[in-house]
Amino acid sequence: MATTTIRRAVLSLPAAPLGPENPLPALRPPGDVHRIDPEEATGLPADMARQIGNAPLRTVQPVRRRDDYSRKRVQTDLDAIVIENDRLKVTVLPGLGGRVHSIEHKPTGRSLLYTNPVFQPAGFALNGAWFSGGIEWNIGATGHATLSVAPLHAARVPAPDGGEMLRLWEWERLRDLPFQVDLWLPDGSDFLYVGVRIRNPHHEPAPVYWWSNTAVPETPHTRVLVPADSAWYFGYEHTLRRVPVPVRDGADRSYPLSGEEPADHFYEVPDGERRWIAALDEHGHGLVQTSTDLLRGRKLFTWGTGARGRRWQEWLTEPGTGGYAEIQAGLARTQLEHVLLDGGGEFAWLEAYGPLAADPSVVHGADWAAARGEVAGRLEAALPRAAVDAAYAAWRPFADHEPKELLAVGSGWGALEVERGGFELPGTPFGAATLGEQQAPWRALLHTGAFPDEGPEPGPSLVSPHWREVLEAAEPGAHGAYHLGVAQWHAGDRSQAVRSWERAGRLGLGWAALRCLAAADAASGHPERAAERYAQAVAGAREAGASRAARVALAREAVGALLEAGRAEDAAAVLAALPAAVRQRGRFRLLHARVQGEPFDEGIEVEDLAEGEDLAP
Template sequence: MATTVRRAVLTLPAAPLGSDNPLPALRAPDEVHALDERAREGMPRDMARQIGYEPLRSLLPVRIRDGYGRERAEREFESIVIENDHLRVTVLPGLGGRVHSLVHLPSGRELLYRNPVFQPANFALNGAWFSGGIEWNTGATGHTTLSCAPVHAALVPAPDGGVMVRLWEWERLRDLPFQVDLWLPEDSEFLYAGVRVRNPHERPAPVYWWSNTAVPEDSGTRVLAPADEAWHFGYERALRRIPVPEWEGVDRTYPLRGEYPADYFYEVQGGARPWIAALDAAGHGLVQTSTARLGGRKLFVWGAGDGGRRWQEWLTEPGTGGYAEIQAGLARTQLEHVRLEGGAEFSWLEAYGPLSADPARVHGADWAAARGAAEGALDDVLPRERVDAAYEAWRGHADTEPGERLAQGSGWGALELLCGRFELPGTPFAQDTLGEEQEPWLQLWRTGVLPAPRRVVPPGPSLVAAHWRDMLETAPADPLTEYHLGVAQWHAGDVAQAVRSWERGLALAPSRWPLLRCLAVADALAGDAERAADGFTAAFDDLAAESRGGGPWAAAESALGQEAMAALLAAGRLPQARAVWDRLRPALREQGRFRLLAARLLAAEGHVRAARRVFEDGFELPDLREGEETLAEVWSTLTDCPLPARYDFRMRPATS
């Protein structure tokens, strides 16, 4: 049959996303993929340079998404289904354009790990993320801030005369637009993805891209790639070069043979065809390949240890099979960012499809023969020349204007196009996508004045790029403008000016808590724990008196209450920490983060048995961060007993 594209509805048990955190993300992201400085010694020069190139100072202007929970109910998700005789592809435009499912129709096999639930967890740069499928990670090291956000989608003519689905959005961490064109030729067993990242600015920009594919794993799963060495990252803030497939007596190409979660960034030799495959015991599975631009390849494993298994269970539901990730990126490792000159672009083509190879060779002891069997099978079903030709054909359609709209993303791209007067053929950011969050900034651009909100609410999102900072500096200096100006100056690294702006705004502000909180963060990062504790307490008291309850107010109370209690505990000011606890709404006290803070407070007050009872009664941290060891650390202060399995999310060996 001819390739068809249709809208559909996907129903899944789903946890709610909740409200975004309205407090600006002033702190640098707590990224687990960070290196100690000494770890760069001995690296290839280009790799070391790109690891040090333009790391994020903050997540601004993006907001943290931490309002989700773990109670699930049936929910409908808008989806796009692309289908021919060989493949059925299900795409979720409301969730970052994730490819949720890739079914090989002749065999009925699902080629991806398809999560049976939607359960956000704290893995994206800005919080909410979910496992499964193929995701398009751009922006900076980590899972994209668009993991649980809508992107634009529309139909575009495909190179073969059919139709393809274009996904596009404005990535706000780096202020760069991108597109992904999903194209399934009529007679193809492979889904093509044409990808483009553009830099419309005059200045160079750091670019990050890793296409991340979750694949089913069991004891017979082996991951193969054209490499004899890899860079191993084991959540100990170090990279080491290791042999492939065996290291320390274990064949690391089998995801379940190691104990701890780990990344293996393959050293793909220059000129080699880039590909990666996950094949089961019978030699069947998924292969991903691309044109040369996307040259990096990676395997991520959860391992067979207790912590990794707990994470797998946490991200789905009991009884669901586990997964590994096979990834493809612009650089050797995910710790690197690649320079893209002003006015230039990166583009490439990827292909995803079924692969079958001789299982005796795939799982044999001869690594060269194993990967040769997989690569030979790939060459038989999809020669490299065909991928290169498909890329050239797609490039002729990359600028084609979209036709029928299938989904709408954010209005931030439309705002930036208006302000920057950029020409971006193929990815229109229409003015009708501008919404409530963009409205005050649109007024600032048009009139030079940032309007006051019509009702008392927590401040809306800040914009921090240089052109917005310039507009804020020349706008009338009312308290709200000073607040946003301080956030933009902070993002630019001008801490002193940011503090001055917040202090000026404080003098006349009818709502003081947003400014007080920013100043408290500045004091905390400057090392003044006492002054920071005072600031967070004053901010929380002001918020508690002003809050109208519900929605953004409850999100602000939760976030600021956590910061205030943590700062007071760090300063040893227990009566004041108890006073903050007493002012919390009862519903907030039941949140996991506050249950943990309650245990810490009880222990500090000398009530160790009561603190341990908090753990024994049971609680969950819906926003437990990847690599976070807080639960184990607090438990160890309460008892010498082993950490209960429900709290064991450790991703690395215990340090002595």
């Protein structure tokens, strides 16, 4: 029997560059295609309705947007980590959210996941850039995580069976919570084990969102099976209604290609039933995911057969690549919900991913109870429920083990939070060595009581109640006033935010404060004043020597505001001042068409097009 190994590797594939972060704080609420009308919630179960109302996001602060990527792919080497035994080979991308890129079943040579042959960002994450394929870890709030293309910390740690695990961890900044994902392959196992832990080191409860999203190959014969007779169906009409499984509106929806429109089915797995979901092909072969009971929800996402879904599938990869569906598992019944985690508490569970082979005549038969019973029986034979529970119990003491060897480095934000709060988080060290340039002014604020006024461009803001209190007590300064305004805006205190930005402007932080004031004007229904302030901010950023990324992002906002105020000539001047390469991007070609009053060119590719975005003039 081969020994399980964990090693660094390089994955080479065509990849589009991500570009720099957007330096302008995202002050608008995130676009949300997963919302329901308030009156719809009155007919839902009480616990579901309550959890749907838990702390919706006002902004994606303190996270910066990622919207400067392209669609020009070049062969690129990506850092990878491979976990391998004699049965499975698992490739993980620590620099891209810890995504499990692929799982190969070595005895059969089958790939258990939909593995995207390219890296192509698209505007699906809460903060912009996201890519399809593999298994992604979604934490934070409804939608794809802000960590989708961000680096995570990674290290070797001892595994419960005496071998080694790969630990991934980071500080999730939307909810201000640390989390970890431990992956290991026991010798001889056909299943990848994944232990997940989310901790709340604060005194107050925190809303928690988690869904493990697995992309699986989609063919006309792919069937998704789950131990449920009903589901909560959500479509783009923004309603959530209970429907029977598998047949809805005359079609068998357990086949991902049975519907025309994109859709979510959140399955109602009865209490006491084993939690699992499987996607099997015409031969009864495929992937099964199961877990301990805390991971309650199971979901099928399908793109549908319509033009919109097919176009998105093509947009996310390259021509000739097959489509995919997603089978998912989460803490709540639906992705519209957030579960409260008490202060000082934690959520922890174990997942398992592996191959499954079942009788295809039963799997694809008309008897739904028999089909799911066949899968449940095969799963129990391959990986008994009791074995998953035992593996979870064995893993729990190892969740606190300190890393043996660091394999990848994430951000320094966790280290800053640990320094501020004095938190003790065994197993997930956020060491001072990870602190960098972005954290430096915040450390200075923490230790001196003053935020440094350095440079023409503010760095990233922090918006948690803890940091807001520190900013409120700080000595007066332009950058401190600016960041206080961002924190106040995020908290919903818009009038105080405006006053802080006005103070930042008086203290010398002109263009950055003007941009925030312009965004506030636009949000409060003053388009003429917003346009004037945007025009002043554009000129000020150029004079102050703001970064190229800031000037490009500012120009994009300013052109839209100037057009809304009827100032097409000024909007044209803003576009003309941009570098030629920037003007050739799809987003700016689209803005140019709007400025000129021209019809949209169907050949324009808007790289950062977001799900549900309306491009109408």
